[in-house]
Amino acid sequence: MKAEIIDYIRRNRVSATEVADCLNKTGELTAADALNRGHFRVGNVHWMYACDRSNWTVHEQAQEVQPGDVVVVDAFGCGRRAIFGDLVSKYLLLYRQAEALVVRGTLRDAPRLIRENWPVWCDGLTPIGCFNHKPKKLPAKSTLDRHRRKLHGAIAVCDDSGVVIIEKKHHTKAFLKKLEHIEQQEDTWYDCIDRRKWSTFKTVCEKAYLKD
Known part of the structure; x- marks a missing residue:
């Protein structure tokens, strides 16, 4: 069902919103x-994940990324240091064929990332990067397990509004039906505004189209 949901969102360009x-x-x-x-x-x-002001674990884990994956990176104990920059971005997007990069931390090499127009989402930019030594202190196992359970194997939808995560518990036929319904609803609402010249109140709040 996950593949069907991803395919539907991609084909219909269902927005993060x-x-x-x-x-x-x-x-x-x-x-x-x-x-x-x-x-x-x-x-x-x-x-x-990255941790302890080091991106060692990112370099290590990047080897397992599969084509089409949205890579989501969390940072623990890295402050505002960039988790990585253009080199890792190029490796993941070009050679591992990742779909997108989502880094909940800062990145460096902004001129290159922007020039290449990579599909990247992050929490800002800085010239100061992480070190590449093996971290001395790892996050608590419970913390890593909690993040992994929630995110690894989920679905990410990324656009200019940001990133939305569809957790594994929602990878169901019922959720696919919700996606289909909201696409139909959007079509109806725009028809009411554009063709019928209704107000947004009449359309969205009163749902007058249901009375036709």
Whole structure:
């Protein structure tokens, strides 16, 4: 069912906003804003992490990324240091064929990331990067397990509004029906506004089209 949901979202370009509406206006992955505008990406989440001011674990885990994965990276104990820059971005997007990069931390090499127009979402930019030594202190196992359970194998939908996560518990036929319904609803609402010249109040709040 996950593959069907991803395919439907991609083919119909269901926005992150619409997906969040299907999740009862939840699902936002915070600290992840679009670096380059105009990208729309959806795919299976491959979750990774950096820690202790080091990106050693990112380099290590990047080897397991599969084509089509949306790489989501969390940072623990890295402050505002960039988790990585152009080199890792190029490796993941070009050679591992990742769908997109979502880094809940800062990135460096901004001129290259912008020039290449990579599909990247992050929490800002800085020239100061992490070290590449093996971390001396790892996050608590319970913390890593909690993040992995929630994110690894989920679905990420990324556009200019941000990133929305569809957790594994929602990979159902019922959720696919919600996506189909919201697409139909959007078509109806725009028809009411554009063709019928109704107000947004009459359309969205009163739902007068249901009385026709």
